[in-house]
């Protein structure tokens with residue numbers, strides 16, 4: 001399997017080179033040259049435990065990894081989850097919750113970042129290479145990435161978060177990791193500022209080569225890949241429980257990474273009847289799917305900070321498909337969008353997509369309702385999804401809602417919704433006593449570049 005850039009530049013790369021490169025050198029995102037059709041394997045995969053299913057799916061895309069290595073990576077990545085099923089599916093009221101928060105940082109991003117950390121360690125060990133990861137986070141990516149690579153040889157990580165705009169628990173989850181290979185940078189700006197600094201650093205090819213930069217943001221193909229697995233796993237569980245031929249998924253969406261994995265599963269032939277994209281008030285993507293116009297506006301802070309994103313970096317992968325796989329068209333679209341802040345591709349999105357927006361009042365009401373009626377506590381991101389997903393229920397296609405974080409990470413929202421102090425987890429409570437380390441920096445690429453270089457050269 002080889003990987004090409006959405007912008008058409010460069011030669012196709014192997015899987016290993018793709019994941020080490022992160023963002024393509026022409027500024028595009030990597031996509032597999034072809035998507036395997038797995039319809040004739042679904043029945044053989046149906047009853048597999050999570051790690052065996054992960055092995056079968058990932059090996060189709062990672063054919064330059066030896067089978068034993070991939071097994072080791074998968075087992076190590078998911079052995080640390082606190083649930084034997086890794087991502088269990090629980091029926092709650094009218095929906096099925098796909099619980100993706102049983103990893104070390106209690107967020108769905110662990111599913112991909114534990115895998116990526118182990119994958120990096122294996123590949124760098126083979127080549128005696130070194131990697132300096134630069135990442136932007138609106139909350140959950142940072143801690144999940146840090147837990148994926150902390151203490152590992154050959155890897156350093158620099159994580160930028162918008163100063164004061166991640167929840168106190170999220171901040172502690174990052175800044176209490178004081179391993180020497182972890183550098184937390186609090187940027188005086190928004191998440192989009194952080195993301196732009198990462199893009200600028202990657203687009204400076206000299207800097208990128210000199211500093212051996214690597215990416216763990218959802219632009220890294222390995223993250224999308226690891227997330228494809230749980231769409232299959234959940235569909236199989238719910239089909240077995242309900243006898244349904246097809247299922248629907250609702251995905252609380254920010255950067256379009258998670259739902260793009262669902263779209264890949266659909267392309268591979270998993271019978272997905274609808275992929276419901278749910279946003280909070282930062283609804284550029286919901287507006288796009290409902291109006292055909294992709295138009296950025298200012299970021300508004302909400303109760304679901306990991307979805308407070310306007311320009312969704314992974315959306316380019318989907319636009320590439322909408323452009324019929326024509327890199328020239330895609331490049332023109334991206335240039336137009338960059339120049340005007342608006343894009344009207346004029347191509348109808350695939351019928352599997354539906355979209356909606358859950359606002360703050362609706363999110364709080366959903367949390368309250370699920371607690372009062374079903375004694376099930378939703379985190380605010382999951383609640384945005386359930387709010388929107390509830391508008392797309394269908395008797396013949398059960399609804400699977402992705403539960404993307406443990407509610408204990410967002411205690412304030414839970415208190416606002418229920419007037420009760422319900423949101424606790426011993427792992428998070430323990431963080432309050434630990435020492436922290438972070439550096440506050442301006443929203444300026446040159447300032448961050450200097451920190452990265454000085455740290456690598458041992459000056460910082």
Ligand SMILES: *Cc1c(COP(=O)(O)O)cnc(C)c1O
Pocket residue numbers: 107108109139140141218252253254255256257258259306307381382404405
């Ligand atoms: C990152 C995140 C999301 C959004 O996922 P994308 O892949 O960026 O669309 C939703 N919920 C939580 C809790 C997250 O951490």
